Amino acid sequence: MAREDISIMAVVDLNNTGKPDNFPKGKIILADGRLVDCYPRNVASKSDDNEKPTAAELSARKREQELDEERFVNNAFYFLAHKERILTDSRMFLCPVPIRSGLSLSGNSGFQNPTLGVYLQWWATCPDVMRTDKKGRRSLVYQISGSNLTGDNHCKEVREDGKTGYVSLNHISQHWRAFAKVNVPYTEAKAIYQAYSLRQVLEILDHEDSGDMDYAKTIDDAFFTHAIDTLNAKVQDLEHRNAELDEWCRKALNELREEKMLRFYAGYRLLKMQTDFELEMLQKRKRDLKTALHDKELTEAGYQHYLLAVNDRVKEIEQELSDFKFKEILKVFPDNDVAFYQIQSFIDTRNENNAEKNHQ
Numbered sequence: 001m002a003r004e005d006i007s008i009m010a011v012v013d014l015n016n017t018g019k020p021d022n023f024p025k026g027k028i029i030l031a032d033g034r035l036v037d038c039y040p041r042n043v044a045s046k047s048d049d050n051e052k053p054t055a056a057e058l059s060a061r062k063r064e065q066e067l068d069e070e071r072f073v074n075n076a077f078y079f080l081a082h083k084e085r086i087l088t089d090s091r092m093f094l095c096p097v098p099i100r101s102g103l104s105l106s107g108n109s110g111f112q113n114p115t116l117g118v119y120l121q122w123w124a125t126c127p128d129v130m131r132t133d134k135k136g137r138r139s140l141v142y143q144i145s146g147s148n149l150t151g152d153n154h155c156k157e158v159r160e161d162g163k164t165g166y167v168s169l170n171h172i173s174q175h176w177r178a179f180a181k182v183n184v185p186y187t188e189a190k191a192i193y194q195a196y197s198l199r200q201v202l203e204i205l206d207h208e209d210s211g212d213m214d215y216a217k218t219i220d221d222a223f224f225t226h227a228i229d230t231l232n233a234k235v236q237d238l239e240h241r242n243a244e245l246d247e248w249c250r251k252a253l254n255e256l257r258e259e260k261m262l263r264f265y266a267g268y269r270l271l272k273m274q275t276d277f278e279l280e281m282l283q284k285r286k287r288d289l290k291t292a293l294h295d296k297e298l299t300e301a302g303y304q305h306y307l308l309a310v311n312d313r314v315k316e317i318e319q320e321l322s323d324f325k326f327k328e329i330l331k332v333f334p335d336n337d338v339a340f341y342q343i344q345s346f347i348d349t350r351n352e353n354n355a356e357k358n359h360q
Helices: 003-015 043-050 055-074 076-081 083-087 116-125 172-192 198-208 215-294 300-326 328-332 340-359
Strands: 027-029 035-037 130-132 138-143 155-159 164-167
Touching: 027 172, 055 076, 055 198, 076 083, 076 116, 076 138, 076 198, 076 215, 083 116, 083 198, 116 138, 116 172, 116 215, 130 215, 138 164, 215 300, 215 328, 215 340, 300 328
Parallel strands: none
Antiparallel strands: 027 035, 130 138, 138 155, 155 164
């Protein structure tokens, strides 16, 4: 299993552990933070749920689920137009939607028992599920199917004209994560609070419609808002990536700068060792000359001649070392942004840190 898939499953499993919602008693919380009152199921309905259904009842339920899937798909844009009304009534929000989504490795984890309100919140908050193609045709993704390992997917969408088709989404695992983030917190609420059926929701909305609502504009606004939110999310993502790239570049440049200082200092240290050795030999030569003068093996003139040659060589060596420290740096750092004392300070600090690590 890919690392990304494992991390996503961990998120879903954590959300399914213990009490998944942590909402105040008798309420649910929407994605925007609004509290909505809920209506507990009565005891009779709970006991009825525990009774074993007959074959005829199972067949009727299956047929009703098939009809509900058609109702949801055929009225997806109608529900979108009534989004605010649906989100204010928990019985509409918790209305079950019999759409089965799933991915090859995780099954339907995170997708279980979606509701009308979950879809409305997912469409509003997840990029690329409210879509507009190159011909300007708008659609809503309503089913996810594919592989969270390879990314291959064949999701379903419904267009504004009611036609359905398949669409391939980029970053399918992100869409799974987004759906689970919206859906899973309402797991307990679905079990304990009343919910309308899709048939009832449509009847209520149809009864309440006065005919003066501009549904086309409402849908236009929803898509426009979604497009803005998607662009803002992409901008934030790009800014985050840009900040990460800037930090990576800064670290890389700093590492390169330190590597250059190490290589420069290695050359300087080798030259310094050679210089120190030759200076030591020249000092010994000066002592030998003085001894020869004292022992009358050299005249004063001869002594001064040889001593001058030794002193000239000492000056040459010291100048070579000085040139290397201040001129050769420009070959390594042509912008002249590093001085020798900075390199020496870096080396000293590095040596001290290494000594502390070795001591520990």
